[in-house]
Amino acid sequence: MKKELIRIEHVTKDFRDSNRRRVRAVDDLSLSIYEGETFGLVGESGCGKSTTGNLLVRLLKANQGKIFYKGTEISGISEREFAKYRREIQMVFQDPYGSINPRKKIGWLLEEPLKIHRKDLSAEERRRMAERMLEVVGLDKSFGRRYPKALSGGQRQRVSIALALILNPSFVVADEPVSALDVSIQAQILNLLASLKKEFSLTLLFISHDLNVVSYLSDRIGIMYLGNLVEVGRVELIERGAAHPYTRALFSASERESGRGPDEPVLTGDVPSPSDPPAGCPFHTRCPYCQEVCRREKPVLREIEEGWSAACHFPFSVELP
């Protein structure tokens, strides 16, 4: 049986917007990520996918709910206690330009996590580990002496990956790691991530707005809409025919993007503001199959078959005559 590495239980995260109104970024989210898998989290901007990632690496703290790592709760503990999990839980960031300190040399940056967490290492050992890591991500070790300014976007993202992996973590959150890159470079980085995942036996949470990328890389995917997980399951089951109408809309929009699929837009209207979410099912304002009960009652995640759940009152709806 697969072992659970991360469990999120009923996590809620609120922000305050500029008008001091409460914005619910993540709404009562429960999710498990199993050891050794790649879990893909997809959704449009503002759906709470990045917030979820930030909660896991503790860049943010949840308002409610618990997060477990290997069965131990890591959400309620102090920053000092959490420090030992920092080595285990790492992150690759989206922006290859913003996520690397422009004033530091690459080698210095790579050695920094070792200085913090591996006080047993000598300066020479640190330097050698940093150089080896550069080679692992496909860069020359001479890159250690360069400043980030001299690197291209793809090279920076390789550095970013090296930075996340140098402590040999077991869980890595990759938040849109390729969305700022061109297609030809994106493929290089995706291949690198896939091969490093094997080499370092990582568990990966891959967050992206691009369903093509996510479904290429992931074993299981979760689709988020307005802070809610609307569908989750093994990717080969979902891509055969998604249960939730929003998932289907996303699939057809991204097929369009890769040059297949229908021409007509599948959804009308805008995503409602997260500060004023609709009552009932969060998707009902845009859902072509909306019924009375959808406006009233919020659907919960229900299992469709093993390893596949959706939060919809009428899963697998088809166009009514």
Added chain:
Amino acid sequence: MKRYFRDISFCVGLALAGCMISILFLSFFWLPYDTNAMDMIHKFNKPGAAGHLLGTDQFGRDIARRLMKGVQVSFLIGVITAVSGGTIGTIIGSVSGYFGGRTDEILMKFIDAQMAFPGVLLALMLIAVFGNGIGNTILALTIMSLPKFVRISRSGCMKLRDAEFVHAARVRGASAARIIFIHILPNIMPEILATASLAFAGAVMAEAGLSYLGLGITPPDPSLGQMLSEAQGYVLKAPWYVLLPAAVITLLVMGFNMIGDGIQQVDSRGDVG
């Protein structure tokens, strides 16, 4: 660094400041005559006369020598003020800006209050209480310069607190002190240096003003402001005696102001090259 040299203001400022700094260094190794030696026979000598390069004052003291001494004092006060004000202000500002919250709010109220209070008046009050002299002048000017450093480093830290590379450092386990002093501060160093340069100019100016009023450096030690105040009675008789310290103050203040402005201008234009 290269991009700063493309800015005219920075280059001119650097040239002016460079002149003053070379006078300063010259003064460490070579000074003509004696600072306070009076020579009543050669008073109000014109520049160049009787071996006095820049003439003599009402007591026959060599103006060149007194100017060089004055420059030393100005630099001493300016550098200590900029460095100590910069260090303390930056630490307060960046820690306050990084953590935010209630402490930050209260601190900013203090800083706002101090900024609304005329700096020279504050210095006058301090000197009135503790007496004049170099030490107290420096103390007063340092307190005067603090708010600018606090503001600039606070806003820089608040801006970079949410930068992705700071988040990345946090995820890698860097402590708050490490993030502030190793990751954030080097990125706002140009702004802090610009502020320091302006604070230096401000301190030189303020010291000249205080000494002019007889509240800064105690005579007979020379100071540029004091020379100015002594010379004003002889404007018609010995115009060079007034013009020379005035020119030195102007060049010194202008030089460092232009350096500060230059850095700010280059940075606001964005990071090119």
Added chain:
Amino acid sequence: MAEEKAVAGMSGKNGEKAMAGQPGNAAEYSGISGDGQAANEKRPAVVKLRNFTLSFPMDGKLYPAVKHLDLEIREGEMAALIGESGCGKSMTALSVIGLQPETAVIDGEILYDGRNILDFSEKEWSELRGKSISMVFQEPMTALNPLIRVGRQIEENILEHQKVSKREAREKAWAMMRQVGLPDVEALSRAYPHQLSGGQRQRIMIAMAFINNPALLIADEPTTALDVTIQAQIMQLMKKLNRELKTAVLLISHNLGLVRSLCSYVYIMYAGSVVEEGKVEEILTRPMHPYTRGLAAAIPAAGKRGRALEPIPGTVPDLDARPEKGCVFCGRCARSMEICSREDPPCVSIEGRKVFCHLSEAELTGKP
């Protein structure tokens, strides 16, 4: 014959002038067209780029960001310029509307209405820009004035170029806002840009761009900042307006699949040069140039799971590291030959498309 038909098929005097200024053009584009789609091919060009080169001076040398570009957009047509960042597509788009950076050094010509608009004065531009040629930017938030209500911004655009009363301008603005599919127009026109969603803002930008019924609209990545489900709506809207108002559209994008159903003709750019051009459907289903092929192979999809993608190795060379002669792609091309770094690639015409490559026709098509 082709030329006569082209002239006969023209509606306005714009086209006539353009043709008069450029004899022999009709023959040129009938050459491109080859078979099929005859109706489309015979329309005259609205804007024509001839041997257009845009360079940036650095340390006394000129580095071309766009090199020897030939491109034309015909009346009522939707054409696309596709390429990755740094390929020069945005520089080209900005030059067509006269907004290229001041430091840029330009060579060649861009013909509109028979005149080279690269020689235009700022005064001539202000008459042309926004009226005959307009533009939609990638990020609508930065392109709209945040302090003016969106309705006012559209009205100002009308008053600038049309002789109408304020009242008429308002009615026109509202009609246009309805046409771009905005709901509750009266209330929305009083909103400030930050009160609208990204999709709504882009609709406002599009309304503003189409309001003076321009001959050409340039859309620089109009949907990149938007969510996928909104993207489709905006693309559909562009197509609808293109049909209804007969405005030619030049769509700039990094994504070939996205423009598939919209555009008829597409130019693929790489590092400042067009490497392949032709009909969208054909290039998408059967790319020929090694770069276009590489792009198609690099796109991830669920179907490719478990297999490694085939990325194009290396990165786009920086402006100052591009070869002066030879093929720009040769450093990253798996099929490059000795000749590729020595000589500029020739234009190979295959089945109505142009491929700029040293490979032979058989090698390009993959046919024996």
